Amino acid sequence: MATIWDILPGLGDKLAAHVVLSASAIGLAMLIALPMAVWASRSAVVSRVALSLASLVQTIPALALLALFFPLLLSLRAVFGDGLPTLGFLPALMALTLYALLPILRNAVTAQANLDEGVLEAADGVGMTKWQKLVLVEAPLSAPFIMAGIRTASVWTIGAATLATTIGQPSLGDPIFAGLQTQNWALVLAGCFASAGLALAADNLLWVIEVGLAKRSRAMTFGGMAVVAAGILAALWAQGTGSEERRIIIASKPFSEQYILAQLIGARLEAAGYAVEYRDGLGSAVVHSAVASSSIDIAVDYTGTIWTNYLKRTDNPGREAMYQTIRDWEARENGVKVLGRLGFENAYAFAMRGDRARALGITSLGDLVGKAPQLTVGGDPEFFERPEWIAVRDAYGLRFGKSRNFAPTFMYNALQSGEADVISAYTSDGRIAADKLVVLADPEGALPSYDAILMLSPRIAADKGVIAALQPLIGAISVEAMREANLAVDREDAKKQTPMQAAEGLAKAAGL
Amino acid sequence: METPAPLLRFDGVICRFGEVTAVGGVSCDIAAGSFVALVGASGSGKSTLLKTVNTLVHPSEGRVLFGGEDVSTLEPARLRRRVGYVFQGIGLFPHFSVAENIAIGPRLAGEKLPPERIAELLALVELDPAFAKRMPDALSGGQRQRVGVARALAGGPELLIMDEPFGALDPVTRDALGRKVRELHERLGLTTVMVTHDMAEALLLADRVLVMDKGALVADETPRALLAGAGGTVAQRLVSVPREQAERLAAMEGSGEAQR
Numbered sequence: 001m002a003t004i005w006d007i008l009p010g011l012g013d014k015l016a017a018h019v020v021l022s023a024s025a026i027g028l029a030m031l032i033a034l035p036m037a038v039w040a041s042r043s044a045v046v047s048r049v050a051l052s053l054a055s056l057v058q059t060i061p062a063l064a065l066l067a068l069f070f071p072l073l074l075s076l077r078a079v080f081g082d083g084l085p086t087l088g089f090l091p092a093l094m095a096l097t098l099y100a101l102l103p104i105l106r107n108a109v110t111a112q113a114n115l116d117e118g119v120l121e122a123a124d125g126v127g128m129t130k131w132q133k134l135v136l137v138e139a140p141l142s143a144p145f146i147m148a149g150i151r152t153a154s155v156w157t158i159g160a161a162t163l164a165t166t167i168g169q170p171s172l173g174d175p176i177f178a179g180l181q182t183q184n185w186a187l188v189l190a191g192c193f194a195s196a197g198l199a200l201a202a203d204n205l206l207w208v209i210e211v212g213l214a215k216r217s218r219a220m221t222f223g224g225m226a227v228v229a230a231g232i233l234a235a236l237w238a239q240g241t242g243s244e245e246r247r248i249i250i251a252s253k254p255f256s257e258q259y260i261l262a263q264l265i266g267a268r269l270e271a272a273g274y275a276v277e278y279r280d281g282l283g284s285a286v287v288h289s290a291v292a293s294s295s296i297d298i299a300v301d302y303t304g305t306i307w308t309n310y311l312k313r314t315d316n317p318g319r320e321a322m323y324q325t326i327r328d329w330e331a332r333e334n335g336v337k338v339l340g341r342l343g344f345e346n347a348y349a350f351a352m353r354g355d356r357a358r359a360l361g362i363t364s365l366g367d368l369v370g371k372a373p374q375l376t377v378g379g380d381p382e383f384f385e386r387p388e389w390i391a392v393r394d395a396y397g398l399r400f401g402k403s404r405n406f407a408p409t410f411m412y413n414a415l416q417s418g419e420a421d422v423i424s425a426y427t428s429d430g431r432i433a434a435d436k437l438v439v440l441a442d443p444e445g446a447l448p449s450y451d452a453i454l455m456l457s458p459r460i461a462a463d464k465g466v467i468a469a470l471q472p473l474i475g476a477i478s479v480e481a482m483r484e485a486n487l488a489v490d491r492e493d494a495k496k497q498t499p500m501q502a503a504e505g506l507a508k509a510a511g512l
Numbered sequence: 513m514e515t516p517a518p519l520l521r522f523d524g525v526i527c528r529f530g531e532v533t534a535v536g537g538v539s540c541d542i543a544a545g546s547f548v549a550l551v552g553a554s555g556s557g558k559s560t561l562l563k564t565v566n567t568l569v570h571p572s573e574g575r576v577l578f579g580g581e582d583v584s585t586l587e588p589a590r591l592r593r594r595v596g597y598v599f600q601g602i603g604l605f606p607h608f609s610v611a612e613n614i615a616i617g618p619r620l621a622g623e624k625l626p627p628e629r630i631a632e633l634l635a636l637v638e639l640d641p642a643f644a645k646r647m648p649d650a651l652s653g654g655q656r657q658r659v660g661v662a663r664a665l666a667g668g669p670e671l672l673i674m675d676e677p678f679g680a681l682d683p684v685t686r687d688a689l690g691r692k693v694r695e696l697h698e699r700l701g702l703t704t705v706m707v708t709h710d711m712a713e714a715l716l717l718a719d720r721v722l723v724m725d726k727g728a729l730v731a732d733e734t735p736r737a738l739l740a741g742a743g744g745t746v747a748q749r750l751v752s753v754p755r756e757q758a759e760r761l762a763a764m765e766g767s768g769e770a771q772r
Contacts, residue, residue: 122603124568126617126663127592136616140607216607 007175007190012238015194017170019235021089022158022202025096029153033101034146037108038134047109054102062160066095066167070286074293087279087286087295092164092171099160100153107149111142144214151206158199162191167286168251168279168296172198177281181254182489182499202228247275248460251296254281256489256499257346257428257482261300261452263503265470268512272469292334294459298470302346304388304450306330314387319449326453335458339467340474344428344482347450348388350377351425351437353415364441365396368422376402378411378420388447389424395446428452428479430487452477472512481509517580519544519671519703520565524574527560527727534560536727537574544670547697547704549714551750552724558707559675561724565705566595566673578671593617596664596702600676602656604648610634610659611644617667625666633662636696654685661693665700672697674706678713690717712754715739723747 040047057065069091077084084090115138123133162173172195179187205224212220250266252258259280266276279296288310290296303322307313311329316322323341330336350365357363360371368375377400383389384403392398400422406414412431414420425432425439427450432439454473460466485506488497497505518541527535535557542548552558563569564576567588576583583591604613614633615625631641637658648656657677664672677693678686694717697704708714714721715735723731723746731743738751 116601116603116606118599118601118603119605120603121568121599121601122597122605124588125566125592125597125599125603127589127620129589132589132620137605 004186004190004193007186008194011172011175011190011194014170014172014174014191015198016235016238018158018161018172018195018198019232020239021092021096021164021169021171022154022161022198023232023235024093025157025161026100026150026154028093028097029100029104029157030150032097033104034108037105037112037146038138040105040109041112041138050105051102051109054105057098058102062095062099063163063166065099066092066163067283067286069095070167070289074289077293082293085295086293087168087282087290089169091167092161092169096157096161096164100157103152103156104146104149107152108142108146111145112138114145115141140213144210147206147210147213151203151210154202154206155199158195158202162195165281166254166283168249168282168290174280177254178259178499181281182256182259183492183496184498201231205231247277248298248466249277249279249296251279251282251287251290251299253284253287256486256502258300259499260485260489260502260506261342263500264473264506265298265300265454267500267503267507268469268473269466272465274466274469291455291457292336294457297457297460298466299455300342300452301455302450302452304347304448307448308387316391316445316448318445319451322449323451323453330455335461337456337458337461339454339456339470342452342454342473342477343475344452344477344479345450346426346428346452346482348383348386348447349425349427349442350392350422350440351415351432352422352440354436354438356421357438357440362440363438364443365392365398365446366443368440369396369398372398372400374401375421376400376404376419377422377424378404378406378414379424380408380411381405383424391448392442392446395444428482428486430483430485430490433480433483434487434491452482473510476510476512477506478510481506484509517544518542518577519579520705521577522561522564522574523577525561525564525571525576526573527557527564527569528572533727535564535571538724538727538729539574540722540729540732542703542705544703545701546720547694547718548706548720548722549718550705550707550722550724551709551711551714553709553750556724557727558709558724562673562675562705562707565671566592566597589620593621593667594670596667596669596672598657598660598664598672598674598677600679602653602660602680604651604656604659604663606648608648609644610646610648610651613648613659614644614663614666616663621667629666633666634659636665637662638692654681654689657681657689658692661689661696665696670703672702672704674704676707676709679708686713693717711750712757715751715754721747723750 036050040050070086073084073086073091077086119137119141123137128136161171162176164171165173165177172191174191175187176191179185179191205228208220209224212218212224248269250262252262262278262280266278269276282290287299288301288306291299303326306326307322311326317325327338330338352362362368362371379389404420406420411420411423411425412435415423415437416435425437427439454470456466485502488495488502488505489499520542522538522540525535525538526533538561550558550562560569564571565578565583567583570584578591605616608616611630614630618625627644630644634641634643639655639658643655651659678689681689690713696702706718715738718735721731721733721735721738722729723743725746731747733743733747737743738747741748
């Protein structure tokens with residue numbers, strides 16, 4: 001396993017992207033907040049409204065604020081045309097700017113309100129125009145307080161910018177999110193370490209400028225500003241050296257299977273001569289729209305997810321019909337090409353410990369009906385509210401003695417320790433094989449299928465090279481191979497692998 | 513004696529702030545070269561009236577004429593360069609040196625004051641030229657107000673208006689600075705209007721005392737006439753305070769003599 005010190009040097013790109021994003025957001029927030037503060041100092045109403053709105057923004061969790069800009073920008077395409085980016089830098093910039101507004105605005109307004117009355121009267125008395133008063137008196141006297149606000153905003157923004165990963169903007173959040181999902185703690189620590197270091201460095205530099213302003217020391221003020229400018233320029237230069245040609249962007253949702261499949265797809269495309277880029281850990285809700293709008297190019301999604309979330313269907317016409325309907329719907333409505341099914345499902349299923357199932361003589365959901373009142377069922381926290389559970393319960397008339405919620409990781413432990421007899425599992429989860437669990441058959445077809453399907457954005461839907469490179473994946477990945485790869489990434493022992501290593505193993509197992 | 517053309521004329525000035533009428537119709541002329549004290553209790557409207565001169569306050573009705581021109585028609589920044597303003601809050605710019613504070617008015621007009629002129633202005637208010645480089649927070653209260661006066665005089669104003677200029681100073685400094693301002697008034701041929709609530713200060717410095725009460729001008733007398741009992745009840749009540757204090761002090765001295 002790589003240590004944090006091996007990982008840090010490789011984070012240069014992410015750091016540069018993080019610096020550029022944060023600096024842009026703070027700069028933009030200053031451009032908005034400072035004139036607004038001047039206006040607010042002239043009008044109590046403006047002051048109250050501006051501060052209330054900025055405070056309101058702060059009450060929205062940063063993660064949600066970032067995600068909200070995706071549908072907003074998508075709807076704005078009606079006005080600005082399809083060239084408007086909906087993922088990546090633009091929405092991240094907008095959300096972080098909103099977030100940075102409050103501390104800057106509040107400090108600037110407070111600084112203005114606390115200016116010595118006598119000094120302001122003197123400014124009028126000696127004949128300053130409003131502009132001269134602002135430039136010669138109000139701005140320089142408020143500057144140290146405004147700088148303190150900018151410092152606060154910078155620390156917040158640099159921290160919150162790690163969340164930009166979820167909307168496809170590269171940042172120091174990339175290693176954090178990837179590490180969290182694959183339980184690679186060195187990766188998580190490296191990302192946290194880098195972003196905390198950046199925040200501290202920015203805080204200290206801006207502190208130097210603040211003290212310089214307060215003590216009227218030009219050396220400190222301009223020295224601090226020069227170092228800040230140099231840092232931003234270096235980051236811009238580092239970003240500028242990347243190629244500007246559009247690469248093929250492969251998305252993954254935040255769980256191991258998605259990371260592995262993204263690496264598998266990427267490796268095949270690179271072997272075919274394509275330049276690829278990964279957008280790891282995208283929010284599940286964002287991925288589908290992002291493919292449809294060509295903000296990303298390739299994603300693996302699941303039929304059941306699209307069926308309920310986008311087609312808004314609640315019936316279950318069977319695995320084959322569901323796939324055909326989705327494929328046609330995607331082509332017709334979104335221009336998205338569903339290249340095909342990878343061959344495995346990541347469905348909800350009910351699993352039991354092998355010995356327990358044998359002892360009770362249970363192999364299918366139908367066998368459970370009579371025994372259920374004596375048994376305890378465990379599910380992830382949302383499971384008992386999901387349509388899948390309701391469908392199964394009603395189709396078989398299942399009445400369990402007890403139902404309990406567990407975090408997904410602990411469900412398997414609960415099964416082992418006997419705290420639960422049956423759990424809701426994911427069929428491609430590596431722990432099914434590792435723990436020798438029995439997946440109960442579903443003769444009534446109550447559970448919808450979750451075939452993993454490969455989706456291509458309209459931009460590359462007709463790209464023969466891409467299709468040729470990816471066609472061999474269709475139907476090639478068995479659920480056993482996928483489970484093994486997932487387990488390799490999820491396990492905690494010395495055999496733990498990175499998603500890239502697991503992808504290589506998966507390719508071998510699939511005979512590619 | 514023939515009255516010279518007035519430099520300043522208040523013409524039916526009324527100032528209202530919402531429900532409150534601070535100045536309720538004041539008309540009077542102030543001759544060039546005179547030193548006028550505007551006296552009254554707190555809330556009598558004297559400061560408000562004074563601030564209509566440099567348009568820090570705009571009258572609700574009536575007008576203020578400066579050199580025959582309605583001040584509301586003059587560009588505020590230009591007007592305020594011709595009217596030196598000294599006030600209780602002093603308001604030195606804390607981020608400017610003493611020299612920069614003094615030079616601000618001319619600087620706004622695009623003129624750079626040479627160091628000799630700064631030294632001359634400092635000398636006028638009896639401060640050492642070495643003060644030029646100091647920052648305001650390194651000065652005592654009295655020194656600050658001296659700089660405030662020098663700043664008001666830097667642009668060579670025709671009129672000096674002062675709002676409780678010595679109100680925050682200790683009595684010794686207050687007396688010394690009062691005399692200094694009176695002396696500068698004579699030397700530079702200024703016209704001066706000083707707002708104060710201290711009748712003794714008004715009587716000792718001014719050559720004309722206006723008394724305000726509840727927004728109205730209730731007396732307009734020379735100091736000598738006020739001491740002789742003119743000006744009506746409000747004015748006499750204000751005059752009686754320093755007079756009685758002086759009498760008590762004199763009596764104390766007398767009895768001290770007697771005891772010896």
